[in-house]
Amino acid sequence: MKRTTLKIFALSALAASGLFAAQANAAEPMPVVASFSILGDLVKVVGGERVAVTTLARPNADAHEFTPSPEHAKAVLGAKLFVVNGLSFEPWAQKLAQSAGYKGETVVASKGVQPRQMAAEAGYPNDTSHAESDPHAWQNPLNGVQYVNNIAAGLAKADPSGAAIYQANAAAYAQQLKDFDAQAKTQFDAITPAKRKVITSHDAFGYLAARYGITMLAPEGVSTDSEPSAKHVAQLIRQIKREKIKAVFMENMSNPKLIEQLSKDAGVSVGATLYSDALSETSGPAPTYLKMMQHNVTQLVSGMRLN
Amino acid sequence: MSTTLQTLWDVTVGPFAEFAFMRRALVATLALAISAAPLGVFLTLRRMSLLGDALSHAVLPGVAVGFMLAGLSLPAMALGGVVAGLLVAGIAGVVSRATALKEDASLAAMYLLALALGVTLISRQGSQLDLLHILFGSALGVDEQGLLLVAGVASVSVLALAALYRGLVLETFDPVFLAASAASSGGRPWVWQQSFLMLVVVNLVAGFQTLGTLMAVGLMMLPAVSARLWHDSLAAQLLNASAQAAVAGVAGLLLSYHFDTPSGPTIIGCAGVLYLVSLLVSPGGWLPQTLKRPHRVG
Numbered sequence: 001m002k003r004t005t006l007k008i009f010a011l012s013a014l015a016a017s018g019l020f021a022a023q024a025n026a027a028e029p030m031p032v033v034a035s036f037s038i039l040g041d042l043v044k045v046v047g048g049e050r051v052a053v054t055t056l057a058r059p060n061a062d063a064h065e066f067t068p069s070p071e072h073a074k075a076v077l078g079a080k081l082f083v084v085n086g087l088s089f090e091p092w093a094q095k096l097a098q099s100a101g102y103k104g105e106t107v108v109a110s111k112g113v114q115p116r117q118m119a120a121e122a123g124y125p126n127d128t129s130h131a132e133s134d135p136h137a138w139q140n141p142l143n144g145v146q147y148v149n150n151i152a153a154g155l156a157k158a159d160p161s162g163a164a165i166y167q168a169n170a171a172a173y174a175q176q177l178k179d180f181d182a183q184a185k186t187q188f189d190a191i192t193p194a195k196r197k198v199i200t201s202h203d204a205f206g207y208l209a210a211r212y213g214i215t216m217l218a219p220e221g222v223s224t225d226s227e228p229s230a231k232h233v234a235q236l237i238r239q240i241k242r243e244k245i246k247a248v249f250m251e252n253m254s255n256p257k258l259i260e261q262l263s264k265d266a267g268v269s270v271g272a273t274l275y276s277d278a279l280s281e282t283s284g285p286a287p288t289y290l291k292m293m294q295h296n297v298t299q300l301v302s303g304m305r306l307n
Numbered sequence: 308m309s310t311t312l313q314t315l316w317d318v319t320v321g322p323f324a325e326f327a328f329m330r331r332a333l334v335a336t337l338a339l340a341i342s343a344a345p346l347g348v349f350l351t352l353r354r355m356s357l358l359g360d361a362l363s364h365a366v367l368p369g370v371a372v373g374f375m376l377a378g379l380s381l382p383a384m385a386l387g388g389v390v391a392g393l394l395v396a397g398i399a400g401v402v403s404r405a406t407a408l409k410e411d412a413s414l415a416a417m418y419l420l421a422l423a424l425g426v427t428l429i430s431r432q433g434s435q436l437d438l439l440h441i442l443f444g445s446a447l448g449v450d451e452q453g454l455l456l457v458a459g460v461a462s463v464s465v466l467a468l469a470a471l472y473r474g475l476v477l478e479t480f481d482p483v484f485l486a487a488s489a490a491s492s493g494g495r496p497w498v499w500q501q502s503f504l505m506l507v508v509v510n511l512v513a514g515f516q517t518l519g520t521l522m523a524v525g526l527m528m529l530p531a532v533s534a535r536l537w538h539d540s541l542a543a544q545l546l547n548a549s550a551q552a553a554v555a556g557v558a559g560l561l562l563s564y565h566f567d568t569p570s571g572p573t574i575i576g577c578a579g580v581l582y583l584v585s586l587l588v589s590p591g592g593w594l595p596q597t598l599k600r601p602h603r604v605g
Binding site: 261 | 445
């Protein structure tokens with residue numbers, strides 16, 4: 001629905017700038033490659049009809065552990081612009097661009113975002129093993145604004161004739177994100193800070209938590225392949241019982257067993273699935289970035305109300 | 308005195324009494340210790356110590372087929388894994404019988420083929436999900452199903468090992484004699500080998516799914532290797548291996564609880580410490596061998 005308003009906005013911007021007739025039958029759309037599904041969606045939003053986006057890590061796929069194929073290298077080589085997240089989220093992307101012999105521009109979508117450190121949070125200050133910056137910056141919608149601005153600037157550089165359109169699209173989308181952020185803020189503020197506590201299976205919601213004052217407790221580290229200690233799991237169970245936390249969530253790509261068992265032992269039931277690093281398929285609850293953020297916030301709010 | 312006892316209780320029994328996940332991890336580990344460690348002893352005797360590692364890759368095509376047919380369903384993926392593991396081990400066994408290749412060489416060839424097939428199937432599917440990461444469990448995430456699976460497999464495999472014992476020992480130490488006596492009595496010597504491999508595969512896949520690769524392979528092989536250093540008699544080796552695996556499991560879980568270390572690696576680390584101690588002080592280890600040497604020369 002919001003997409004349609006956006007399109008109308010974009011179209012009117014096109015018509016207003018007098019480019020519409022010229023662009024409608026202009027050359028091929030510009031090929032752009034995005035490293036993972038969320039960036040792919042943002043590029044589509046900003047680029048509209050003028051770009052053809054190829055997304056490397058598909059919906060529901062773990063972009064941390066993505067293995068590119070020759071098909072992907074070909075897509076990168078044929079692209080005019082390569083959009084990556086940065087903050088060491090996709091270590092394979094630079095290697096891929098190099099081995100494919102990609103000579104074009106690379107946009108780091110998280111450029112200018114204030115990075116968050118992973119360590120010393122969620123009540124486990126002795127956990128210094130993740131003292132690196134958290135790459136999941138898009139989980140704060142205001143960082144999403146920064147993302148679309150960076151993407152718009154990158155697209156404008158690669159395709160100067162469309163600069164005005166990219167700017168307009170980015171501005172319209174940024175407004176939607178800000179509106180969404182304001183809504184989310186009111187919803188979270190209605191819940192007392194002591195009750196804003198949730199358990200998730202994957203420590204990827206740091207930016208979201210920092211923005212809305214939520215305490216996130218996770219039995220695993222930031223990377224999906226670390227294994228928790230018995231002490232950590234025991235502390236979590238005690239904390240869930242002591243603070244009567246009812247909001248337990250799974251995340252769309254990790255092993256569900258640990259969090260299922262943990263919540264069973266603590267006597268709570270697992271709530272809906274949250275989306276952190278990848279969108280869902282188009283039929284799922286989080287097919288676009290904005291829908292993903294809305295889905296996550298709705299689920300978190302209704303979960304916290306039970307606390 | 309009573310406070311010392313109380314502390315001892317808190318340190319050793321308390322964690323298991325308070326937390327169900329600790330109890331489940333303990334039971335799953337002990338079940339694996341009883342059934343897998345003796346199988347490991349036979350594997351070391353047959354020079355197939357690396358079978359476990361090979362199988363952890365060999366299950367991939369089966370897991371991929373299970374995923375293609377039934378989506379993200381753990382039972383389907385696990386069943387596919389068992390079938391793939393059985394096929395790889397079975398074909399490797401047949402090849403080693405029928406050709407000049409030794410069992411380990413034919414196994415290496417088969418598991419690499421299986422791994423390549425699995426990776427191809429998964430990328431054809433277009434999904435970049437790490438299927439093995441989703442399927443393979445961890446020591447602290449043992450659920451009721453997993454517990455039943457490991458305990459069931461352990462019970463069946465202990466009974467089966469008892470039934471197979473005689474033939475398996477003969478087949479391991481003197482396959483020529485077994486083949487000759489089987490030929491005269493009309494028996495089938497390959498039955499022992501194939502049933503044994505089947506037991507190993509089922510134990511490993513149950514272990515992968517419930518406790519993870521490292522735990523399953525580690526508890527099967529490390530205690531078995533150190534048990535070899537302590538005894539010459541096979542029966543004693545089997546018991547010793549199970550006992551070491553059980554001790555490592557209990558100690559590892561407690562250490563992981565008290566010192567905030569990841570459980571699976573800690574348990575295997577404890578088995579490793581037992582192995583190092585065995586290397587040094589066991590009858591077959593370094594110290595006694597060094598001390599004994601002059602007598603042997605004389």
